Amino acid sequence: MKRKNIMKWLGILMAASLVLTACGGGAEPTAPETTGGGEAKVTSSGFTCPEPSPRMEVTSTELNIFVWTEYFPQDMLDCFELVYGIKLNRDEYSSNEEMYAKLSAGGTAYDLAQPTDYIVPLMIRQGLLHELDHAQLPNLKNIASGWLNLGFDPGNKYSVPYLGGTDAIVVNTDTVENVPQSWADLWKPEYAGKIVSIDDSRAVIGATLLTLGYDVNTIDPAQLEEAKAKLAELVANIKVFDSDSPKTALIAGDVDLGIVWTGEAFIANQENPAFQYIYPTEGPILWQDNFVMLKDAAHADAAYAWLSYMMQGDVFWLTIRDFQYTNPNAAALEYAKTNQPEVYSAYADSPITNPPADVIANGHGIQDVGEATVLYDDIWVEVKGGN
Amino acid sequence: MLKRLRENKSAQGTLLASPTLLWMIGLLIIPLILTLIVSFGKRSPDGDVIYSFSLDNYIRLFGYSTDCDAGQTSCFDPLYLQILWRSLTLAFNSTVWVILLAYPLAYFIARAHPKRRNTFLFMVLIPLWTNFVIRVYAWMMLLRTQGVINLILGWIAGLFNLPFTPLEMLYTPGAVLVGMVYEFLPFMILPIYTSLEKIDNSLYEAAADLGANGIKTFLRVTLPLSMPGVVAGTILVFIPVMGTFIVSDILGGRQVILVGNLIQRQFLDARDPTFGSAASLILMVMTLIVTYFYTRKFGFGEEIVVA
Numbered sequence: 001m002k003r004k005n006i007m008k009w010l011g012i013l014m015a016a017s018l019v020l021t022a023c024g025g026g027a028e029p030t031a032p033e034t035t036g037g038g039e040a041k042v043t044s045s046g047f048t049c050p051e052p053s054p055r056m057e058v059t060s061t062e063l064n065i066f067v068w069t070e071y072f073p074q075d076m077l078d079c080f081e082l083v084y085g086i087k088l089n090r091d092e093y094s095s096n097e098e099m100y101a102k103l104s105a106g107g108t109a110y111d112l113a114q115p116t117d118y119i120v121p122l123m124i125r126q127g128l129l130h131e132l133d134h135a136q137l138p139n140l141k142n143i144a145s146g147w148l149n150l151g152f153d154p155g156n157k158y159s160v161p162y163l164g165g166t167d168a169i170v171v172n173t174d175t176v177e178n179v180p181q182s183w184a185d186l187w188k189p190e191y192a193g194k195i196v197s198i199d200d201s202r203a204v205i206g207a208t209l210l211t212l213g214y215d216v217n218t219i220d221p222a223q224l225e226e227a228k229a230k231l232a233e234l235v236a237n238i239k240v241f242d243s244d245s246p247k248t249a250l251i252a253g254d255v256d257l258g259i260v261w262t263g264e265a266f267i268a269n270q271e272n273p274a275f276q277y278i279y280p281t282e283g284p285i286l287w288q289d290n291f292v293m294l295k296d297a298a299h300a301d302a303a304y305a306w307l308s309y310m311m312q313g314d315v316f317w318l319t320i321r322d323f324q325y326t327n328p329n330a331a332a333l334e335y336a337k338t339n340q341p342e343v344y345s346a347y348a349d350s351p352i353t354n355p356p357a358d359v360i361a362n363g364h365g366i367q368d369v370g371e372a373t374v375l376y377d378d379i380w381v382e383v384k385g386g387n
Numbered sequence: 388m389l390k391r392l393r394e395n396k397s398a399q400g401t402l403l404a405s406p407t408l409l410w411m412i413g414l415l416i417i418p419l420i421l422t423l424i425v426s427f428g429k430r431s432p433d434g435d436v437i438y439s440f441s442l443d444n445y446i447r448l449f450g451y452s453t454d455c456d457a458g459q460t461s462c463f464d465p466l467y468l469q470i471l472w473r474s475l476t477l478a479f480n481s482t483v484w485v486i487l488l489a490y491p492l493a494y495f496i497a498r499a500h501p502k503r504r505n506t507f508l509f510m511v512l513i514p515l516w517t518n519f520v521i522r523v524y525a526w527m528m529l530l531r532t533q534g535v536i537n538l539i540l541g542w543i544a545g546l547f548n549l550p551f552t553p554l555e556m557l558y559t560p561g562a563v564l565v566g567m568v569y570e571f572l573p574f575m576i577l578p579i580y581t582s583l584e585k586i587d588n589s590l591y592e593a594a595a596d597l598g599a600n601g602i603k604t605f606l607r608v609t610l611p612l613s614m615p616g617v618v619a620g621t622i623l624v625f626i627p628v629m630g631t632f633i634v635s636d637i638l639g640g641r642q643v644i645l646v647g648n649l650i651q652r653q654f655l656d657a658r659d660p661t662f663g664s665a666a667s668l669i670l671m672v673m674t675l676i677v678t679y680f681y682t683r684k685f686g687f688g689e690e691i692v693v694a
Contacts, residue, residue: 098655104434105660126433193555199641201656240558240640253533254557371432377657384652385470385644 041082049079050314052305054138060299062087063306066103066110068289069094069244070263071163073318080309086302094243095199097377103128103294111297112306117152117288118202120159121368129158130293136304139311142331147288152367159290160307163325165262166355166363167203167285172256174274180257182281184211187230192237196249197259199241201380202366203285204259205231210282216364219372228379235383250275266324266352277352283362284355288328320344324353426664434658444665467649467666471673474645477560478628481567485624486617488568489575493616494609496576497583508580511573519570523637526566530557530638558640566634571627575620582616583609618685622678629674646670 041049069092081088091110093099096119103113104126115123123129134140140148140160147161169186171179176194180186186195186207197204205224206216208231214223239255242248247264249255251271258264268275293303309315313331320327320336321343327333336344347353355363369376392398426444428436450465496507514522529535537553544551556562586609594604632647641648646666653663 095656097658101434101655101658104658122433126435199656235642238642240642242640252531254531373432373434373658374430377659381649381652381657382466384641385466385649 043075043078045075047075049082052083052309053312056305056308058084058301058305060302062089063299063302064089064110065112066091067114071323073322076315076318080306084305110294111299111303112291112293114162114289114291118366118368120152124158128295130295130297131157132293137307139308142311142313142329144328144330147328159292161328162289162291163319164288164328165325167261169278169280170258170260170265170268171276171278172274173276175256183207187233191257193239194256195238196240196242196246196255197238198246199243201376205376205379206285206366217367217369219369221375224375224379228383231383262325262352263323279359283364286363286365320347326353422664422667425661426668428661430659430661436660444662448665448669470644470649471646474629478625480564481628482621482625484568485572485575489572489579493576493579493583496580511576515573520633523566523634526638527557530562558642560643562638563635563643566638567628571624574623578619579613579616582613586612626674630670
């Protein structure tokens with residue numbers, strides 16, 4: 001009798017475990033069904049979703065995207081699910097190198113990824129990407145021409161821009177007396193243990209190269225060797241590396257200076273105006289993030305639907321509202337200007353999100369360095385492991 | 388067929404062990420062999436594995452440069468040896484702290500009224516209901532410059548009109564140690580408790596009858612009889628601390644590099660799975676050596692089965 005009971009319990013446990021496993025892996029579309037027009041769709045925050053224009057033909061019921069952390073307005077994600085009835089599964093990463101390592105290891109089921117400019121050529125070279133069909137990207141016309149057809153992907157055969165920005169220095173002017181004006185200033189002993197830095201090898205090594213007067217994309221081993229020694233001194237001044245949310249350490253008062261991205265500086269500045277974003281005299285690092293379709297994308301139709309919907313001016317303006325980076329979408333800027341003047345002016349009047357032309361002209365873009373990638377990777381790991 | 392199985396004890400054993408065996412082969416042995424193969428390879432500039440037989444990764448791990456004639460002043464760079472040593476000492480220190488904290492608590496629980504013991508054990512286990520990473524993040528809130536601990540200290544200093552500068556606790560090696568000790572404490576409490584609880588009360592009475600005082604009873608009776616629990620707990624704490632990278636990543640601000648971080652970075656930052664594999668294997672070998680000598684001296688600690 002007792003034994004029977006044990007067997008019964010074991011059976012129940014196993015059944016329960018199987019059910020739970022099935023639920024975890026299953027992809028039941030939780031988004032409401034499409035009703036094909038009629039009543040307006042409203043997100044949980046009360047935002048009324050614009051209708052897709054044009055509405056794409058979609059048979060897939062889900063879309064898997066692999067994207068940067070803290071980078072998407074919740075309303076944008078919710079609206080896409082609502083208007084198309086597609087379940088949007090989102091996984092996140094916090095460095096290009098991490099994203100590339102996971103994708104190139106294979107076995108992933110993502111449809112779209114979101115690499116920064118310099119890593120796109122590598123992904124093309126490795127055959128990770130699927131060529132885009134421009135006929136299915138009707139809203140690509142909304143992107144300002146200066147953001148298209150760039151060196152890393154001529155003709156945008158593989159990528160469409162998402163947002164852009166700069167890497168520069170953020171300073172808490174309440175606590176830091178001598179505000180640094182250049183990358184080189186960060187090496188000063190007075191900033192020891194007061195700096196947070198994004199965990200971005202190319203940006204930080206790039207800034208180091210600039211202080212030595214070298215190009216951010218150098219492939220000269222001797223210059224890189226010199227940069228490595230120089231960088232080791234900076235790492236001693238850095239208290240924490242954080243790419244997920246470097247603003248947190250700044251706002252919480254753990255550090256007073258940061259090497260950060262546009263959006264992090266903007267939010268810190270909103271939180272406390274004492275946080276100033278300084279474009280170093282050597283020039284900031286410029287970058288642009290892009291959507292690419294992966295080779296084995298199983299839901300290409302849903303991916304095109306997402307890209308088209310996202311690029312609509314009345315949808316993309318949400319990024320201006322929620323994630324303040326430099327915006328490539330002319331239609332979104334136009335939409336915000338007429339319909340959301342406050343959001344627009346906060347964006348347009350801020351030198352953080354809308355950098356002056358001379359800053360851009362002075363900036364440096366990171367490029368793929370081919371064989372020299374090994375040297376950069378080794379510098380990063382060895383210098384950071386050294387203390 | 389069934390009848391024959393019923394009589395054949397060894398076939399029964401094989402059958403019962405086969406699910407676990409398949410699991411181990413598929414998810415442990417085969418990946419381990421793959422790791423070994425990859426560790427002899429080389430990386431391509433794009434981060435692919437070029438299969439070959441080269442010991443370069445191991446040579447590099449032990450500090451010797453493989454392209455020494457490239458004009459370097461010194462060919463020996465102990466960077467990775469330092470990381471290994473740092474992990475080893477941290478694991479040792481964490482284990483010692485965990486024992487010092489866990490033993491009195493386990494003793495207290497074991498000597499508590501039987502009715503209350505379960506409540507105390509329950510309280511030890513409750514934190515485990517929360518995700519490991521979230522618990523580490525909670526320590527961030529406690530340790531930061533304007534965190535809870537500094538706020539309380541500042542308030543106390545204010546009461547006595549003392550000057551107070553907030554302590555720098557977060558993003559230091561000390562923070563990593565605190566995090567490790569906290570995370571692995573329950574794995575020491577439980578085995579020690581189990582072995583203490585098994586000690587027959589009459590042994591204490593006998594010791595008292597023979598004139599032993601409290602300290603003597605503890606040193607001659609309690610401690611020796613609870614050693615199996617300490618040994619088991621040590622194994623359960625030391626090995627995971629050697630390999631964990633989350634605690635040092637979060638509480639060390641990615642500035643305290645342990646072997647676990649080194650391995651993770653080789654795969655995700657440096658795109659060099661070959662060197663990462665070599666480092667994983669060295670970590671495993673190192674842990675095995677330490678555990679081997681430890682268990683040869685102290686035994687395996689039968690409480691490991693209970694825990």
